[in-house]
Amino acid sequence: MxxxxxxxxxxxxxxxxxxxxxxxxxxxxxxxxxxxxxxxxxxxxxxxxxxxxxxxxxxxxxxxxxxxxxxxxxxxxxxxxxxxxxxxxxxxxxxxxxxxxxxxxxxxxxxxxxxxxxxxxxxxxxxxxxxxxxxxxxxxxxxxxxxxxxxxxxxxxxxxxxxxxCDTSAAAFRAWLRRRYGTVDTLNEAWGTAFWGHTYRDFGHILxxxxxxxxxxxxxxxxxxxxxxxxxxxxxxxxxxxxxxxxxxxxxxxxxxxxxxxxxxxxxxxxxxxxxxxxxxxxxxxxxxxxxxxxxxxxxxxxxxxxxxxxxxxxxxxxxxxxxxxxxxxxxxxxxxxxxxxxxxxxxxxxxxxxxxxxxxxxxxxxxxxxxxxxxxxxxxxxxxxxxxxxxAPVLGSRAPRARVGILFDDEAGWALTKGIKPNNHLSYGRIVRDWHHAFWRLNETIDVLPPWSDLTGYEVLVVPGLFLTDDGTAARVRGFAEAGGTVVVGFLSGIVDENDQVRLGGYPGAFRDLLGVWCEEFRPLQEGERFTLDNGWSGTDWTELLRVRDAEVIARYAGGPLGGHPAITSRSLESGGRAVYVSAGLDRDALLALARSLTPPAAAASLPDGVEVLVRRNDEETFTFYINHTGEDVAVAARGREMLRDEPVGGTLHLPAGEVRVVRSGTGG
The missing domain is CATH 3.20.20.80 (Glycosidases)
Structure with a gap:
């Protein structure tokens, strides 16, 4: 060969x-x-x-x-x-x-x-x-x-x-900074070096x-x-x-x-x-x-x-x-x-x-x-x-259909959130994103986890979890998505600093404050083991905020504790039909699942047993549907076509053994 x-x-x-x-x-x-x-x-x-x-x-x-x-x-x-x-x-x-x-x-x-x-x-x-x-x-x-x-x-x-x-890296870093900022005065402004008297007079002083x-x-x-x-x-x-x-x-x-x-x-x-x-x-x-x-x-x-x-x-x-x-x-x-x-x-x-x-x-x-x-x-x-x-082999070159849900993920935002002194120094950016992804994954939604500069056209729901660092361009794209009729969900600790890691003033979450119609005057991070409950029965841990509503509907409030009666989750409707939701609280996974379910119409595969994952790839002529049973129980799902791993016809019911995978090929592409 x-x-x-x-x-x-x-x-x-x-x-x-x-x-x-x-x-x-x-x-x-x-x-x-x-x-x-x-x-x-x-x-x-x-x-x-x-x-x-x-x-x-x-x-x-x-x-x-x-x-x-x-x-x-x-x-x-x-x-x-x-x-x-x-x-x-x-x-x-x-x-x-x-x-x-x-x-x-x-x-x-x-x-x-x-x-x-x-x-x-x-x-x-x-x-x-x-x-x-x-x-x-x-x-x-x-x-x-x-x-x-x-x-x-x-x-x-x-x-x-x-x-x-090392010293070689230090010299290369200084050259990189000269290209990025041009002058040391510009760098001082971007870094806020007046704090602790760290103002530089020469790039050569930077380590x-x-x-x-x-x-x-x-x-x-x-x-x-x-x-x-x-x-x-x-x-x-x-x-x-x-x-x-x-x-x-x-x-x-x-x-x-x-x-x-x-x-x-x-x-x-x-x-x-x-x-x-x-x-x-x-x-x-x-x-x-x-x-x-x-x-x-x-x-x-x-x-x-x-x-x-x-x-x-x-x-x-x-x-x-x-x-x-x-x-x-x-x-x-x-x-x-x-x-x-x-x-x-x-x-x-x-x-x-x-x-x-x-x-x-x-x-x-x-x-x-x-x-x-x-x-x-x-x-x-x-x-x-x-x-x-x-x-x-026929799957080669096929692609997933366009997702209904996009989740923004940015390494720079993660670096900024997880390094240095923060209100809660035990928060994991990856865990924040993963908890939101888990909610929509449980619903068998196709999800794109997107860099923030991506084209947002075509999504129905855009989730912005823990996007601590948000530049003006990203904020404008998120606003434009909502103004075009989409649903934006902003999670806590998003939009807090600009591209230089400087805090956006006027109330958190600065980059998204006007879009959401709310502002936070103070973070209220919880201590280890502390939990909160909302008036709709949802609960969580790690994070709460003292939130003020300017132009939004309150979906849920804190129940009891020092924030009892204060807003926790809000929603603002836009004239275009778009919607901007703010989640100020560190909801647990069951609460996030319930919230995700309320934001999207049921997916075609949403009625499947919990633990059965469905994935789709398509070319111009055919659709390939992957059924993955992560459970220890045999299940049956509705499907038609030809099962590819066993080369068997599927006439309406697909038997999916515990822990196994089946792939059904059907004649409708997209």
Whole structure:
């Protein structure tokens, strides 16, 4: 079987299936066993060479390509496509020994020791020169090989070097600030440096936010922005080299998109990716891991161009190795996770990694081939999933229908909210967003988790949860959405500061105060264990506010306590038919579910049993409906078409066994 990327807009002919492949960890006789098992499982794409720099460039400028030539040839021989990684995530020992200054430095000025992940400073010109040399050498040697179908730049950029506080980074930060502000007076105004007498007279006096203690939040926010931009600049430098040698191959890097603010600002990176790719791992302590999978997919889909399919570059077959207690996935969970990602728009499912390592820091991370080998439940599920993905080949290129619900999510807002001294320093931006997402997810709504600069046309409901930092442009877009007839729901701690992290005066939530017709004169955060109740029976914790109503209807009031009788949830009707709702209280999930249900007409799938998730993808001719049963009970749902995983007709009732997935193909596209 032979093909090249030019045969198809996607790197593989069907849905992509595979893993990070690290053959350098094994003797060559294992390689033959690997390709046999890959073909048996239906693997058609592997990420190769992610950590291979020191094994290819064995000394400064001295290359040994023998083993890489052999494995590339073996994969080609067996028809397995290659997502070839630039190995710059792992600088070789000889480079670190010669140039220890490239190692990242923590905020307390402790330099990293060699041996960890991504052990390099993004601002280091020495690292950049060596990195681009190996990238060009790799591209020249393998870029035109038939089965090299995609480039994978580095690995999880920011995963070990998201912030570097060294002197080289400090100089680069000052240059970034000069470009952003032009003059030091403009910077002083933006940062409010008169506080604590921190006014600068020269850019040369500015340092990164090193050490402990309270720092100017505007300084911290700009350093976060700078750090993201520095890593992006490195990605773009590698991408430029790759495109100069192989302009027709797609280039990407693997994001780490979940519910919390990302280490770097991936939505602002996404336009630089030919294919947007993500790594996603569930948490052992998460009571609803399937919703975390959904939220990640809803973010990924929303940051692609025109909602195009994306690639799941990594997830786990079972337990990971980096949590305090690493829970093994339950039977069927890996397949449910994988097909949920596909239902949310992924056109490929890859894992870390193909074969579980015998040695190294991740030796107890699960893999497609476990330590116990192929006669295992994990590997049998791997083969089953491969068969499912082959059956789902017609899904390739289809897209989710336009969502009725949009939720705004911004990494910069999350950075601003969760760093520095706040009224409640235990609030999690990710939890705030996830609680709102959970409400609409329970209703089986299609949800887009959107960057705030997105086009808001076509949504019925727009949720703005915890958008602490809100610039004027975002505030205007949200107002315009409501004025066009949409329903806006603003949650507490939204619109509090501007793009410079300065408080908007005149009453909270400053950016949305006029739209909502209310203002808050004082935050009333609750202490640990305290709860509140509203007069409609809803309850919650963590957050309350002393709210004043100027031009809005009160939907619910606080019942009892120091805020008893004061407004908690309000609604303002606009002349256009739009509506602006404000939620000043930290409602629990049951209350948010009830509120979400009141804001949207029932979705087509809303009557399904709780715990059954329904996802839809469409092309011009057909609809593919994913039914995922997250419960321990068999259920029956109404459906017509052909079930794709079992290739059976569905004449009105679909039987959905406990913990399993079914996908129904029908002849109406959209």
């Amino acid at each position: 032979t093909w090249s990327h030019g045969d198809n807009a996607w790197p593989t002919r069907g849905l992509s299936y595979g893993a990070d492949y690290n053959p350098e960890q094994w003797d060559t006789e294992v390689w033959e066993e690997d390709v046999r098992l890959m073909r048996q499982a239906g693997v058609n794409l592997v990420s190769l060479g992610v950590f291979s720099w020191g094994l290819v460039e064995v000394a400064d400028g001295e290359f040994d390509w023998g083993w890489m030539d052999e494995i590339v040839g073996l994969l080609e021989e067996h028809g397995i496509a290659i997502d070839l990684a630039t190995p710059t995530a792992a600088p070789p020992a000889w480079l670190l020994a010669a140039h220890p200054e490239i190692l990242p430095v923590e905020r307390d000025m402790r330099q990293h020791w060699p041996g960890a992940r991504l052990g390099w400073c993004p601002s280091s010109p020495v690292f950049r020169d060596h990195a681009l040399r190996i990238v060009r050498a790799l591209a020249d040697r393998y870029g035109h090989r038939e089965h090299v179908v995609m480039w994978h730049v580095s690995n999880e950029l920011g995963g070990g070097n998201g912030r570097c506080y 990164p936010p090193r050490g402990d203690g309270a720092k100017n939040p505007s300084l911290v926010l700009d350093f976060d922005r700078f750090s993201s931009d520095e890593l992006l600049a490195h990605y773009l430098a590698e991408r430029e080299v790759l495109k100069s040698v192989t302009p027709g191959l797609p280039v990407t890097t693997n994001f780490m998109v979940g519910a919390e603010p990302d280490v770097v600002d991936y939505p602002r990176w996404a336009r630089h990716m030919d294919i947007v790719a993500n790594d996603h791992y569930t948490r052992s302590t998460d009571p609803v891991p399937e919703q975390d999978v959904a939220l990640s997919g809803d973010r990924m889909r929303a940051m692609t161009t025109e909602r195009r399919p994306w690639l799941l570059m990594e997830h786990s077959t079972s337990a990971v190795n980096w949590q305090p207690r690493n829970r093994a996935k339950t039977p069927g969970e890996m397949i449910r996770n994988s097909l949920s990602h596909v239902g949310h728009g992924a056109d490929g499912v890859l894992f870390f990694q193909w074969r579980a390592s015998r040695a190294g820091a991740e030796q107890f991370h699960s893999a497609m081939v476990p330590h116990a080998g192929e006669d295992t439940e994990v590997h049998r599920d791997v083969r089953t999933l491969g068969g499912h993905l082959r059956s789902l």
